[in-house]
Amino acid sequence: MQTIATDIQELLDGCRANRRSAQEGLYRQFYGFAMTIALRYSRDELDAADIMSHAFVKIFKSIHTFDPEKGSLHAWIKRIVVNEGLDHIKTRSRFSEEVELESVAQPAYINNAALEQMGAEEIMNLIKRLPPATHAVFVLYAVEGYNHREIAERLHISEGTSKWHLSEARKTLQQQLQHLNN
Amino acid sequence: MHPKERYEEIITGKLTALPLPDMADAIWLRIERQLDIDLPSDEGGNMPEPPSPWSGGGLAVGAGLLAVVGALIAFLYLQPVSNKITNNTPANTPANIQVATPTINNDIPSNQSALMKPVNGPPAANTGKPQTAAPETAIADVTIAPTPNGDSSFTPAENLTAQATTNVPAALPEVKQDTVPKKRRGLQNISDKDYRIVPKNGDAP
Structure with a gap:
């Protein structure tokens, strides 16, 4: 474990010195971690590759701003990949503000047993079918664990809009799960 | 952050187990290409350097390029001379002659x-x-x-x-006539009239 930490520190130093070998080493070290996040915000692997390449270029260009005392490298990289993923979704969709709070219905019940029987790719395919903005809000809330206030700040929407998108996502997922079970 | 519900935990757990696409090399090539533009490194990338024109097959290419450039320069250099010669021929129109003699x-x-x-x-x-x-x-x-x-x-x-x-400028260039008259080319005493097509009497409409 100590060796890995030392290795990462060496890679960080190399990245700060703009050495390609160190940049490639850091990229390969975090490929799996970052790709898992990128896949959540993409429709397919090509989208994920776009998110990854843009995110890592940003990472290497701003590596000197990373401060280990403020947070872990994983959290710093995750934030950049998530932001890039949201930017990618924004290019596909406009985040509408015209949502009335009254239209936010009670959260739809999701059949946990049905979910547990599904594979990861099947669940991901259900999420990808959501409209882009709803997709983004659902992943930020249900997977990343952000609350509506944080989502609203990140996406520059109101908390009501965020709640509406989450409600829509749950409703759609429940309908799709019922359709699959039938 | 908010406390996760059961369905959220299931989805999160499943998504972390997603199989990763084998695109690490392809994505790194894109990243490296962009970094070469944005953050050029002394270390350089893995991109092959272009061959030197003075080594191997590049030498032949360089020599060929040099020959083409030389031929182009020679052509451009000789072009005005040939124009001058053609402008002095009697077959030229008066306008062209005016160009030759301002x-x-x-x-x-x-x-x-x-x-x-x-x-x-x-x-x-x-x-x-x-x-x-x-x-x-x-x-x-x-x-x-x-x-x-x-x-x-x-x-x-x-x-x-x-x-x-x-x-008037201090020194106008003195007009000098050519000491040796230029050799005329082509047939003498033939003008455009000799080539005019005149319909015969019977062909007139």
């Missing part, structure tokens, strides 16, 4: 005699015009001779002399 050369003997005449009058007045006027401007000034600035004490004759002395 009109200023035809006008110069009369104007030049006036311009080269010693000036006995008052010293050249400063007309306020630039001293480095083009020869065409000077000739126009001499022939038109306008009254500058409405100065009544300025006679037209003085004006003519003043303009001539001030506006």
Whole structure:
């Protein structure tokens, strides 16, 4: 474990010195971690590759701003990949503000047993079918664990809009799960 | 952050187990290409360097390129000479001949005699015009001779002399005739009339 930490520190130093070998080493070290996040915000692997390449270029260009005392490298990289993923979704969709709070219905019940029987790719395919903005809000809330206030700040929407998108996502997922079970 | 519900935990757990696409190398190539543009590194990337023109097959390419450039320069250098030769042939139109022998050369003997005449009058007045006027401007000034600035004490004759002395460049190129007449080419005593197609009497409509 100590060796890995030392290795990462060496890679960080190399990245700060703009050495390609160190940049490639850091990229390969975090490929799996970052790709898992990128896949959540993409429709397919090509989208994920776009998110990854843009995110890592940003990472290497701003590596000197990373401060280990403020947070872990994983959290710093995750934030950049998530932001890039949201930017990618924004290019596909406009985040509408015209949502009335009254239209936010009670959260739809999701059949946990049905979910547990599904594979990861099947669940991901259900999420990808959501409209882009709803997709983004659902992943930020249900997977990343952000609350509506944080989502609203990140996406520059109101908390009501965020709640509406989450409600829509749950409703759609429940309908799709019922359709699959039938 | 908010406390996760059961379905959220299931989805999160499943998504972390997603199989990763085997695109690490392809994505790194894209990243590296972009970094080479945005953050050039002394270490360089894995991109192959372009071959030097002075080594291996590049030498032949370089030599070929040099030969093409040399031929182009030779062609451009010889082009005006061939134009001059063709302009002096009798088959050319008067317009083309005018290009070969500028009109200023035809006008110069009369104007030049006036311009080269010693000036006995008052010293050249400063007309306020630039001293480095083009020869065409000077000739126009001499022939038109306008009254500058409405100065009544300025006679037209003085004006003519003043303009001539001030506006003409210090040394007009002396017109030289070719000492050796250029050899005429082609058939002599044949003009365009000889090639005119005249309908016969019976063919007239």
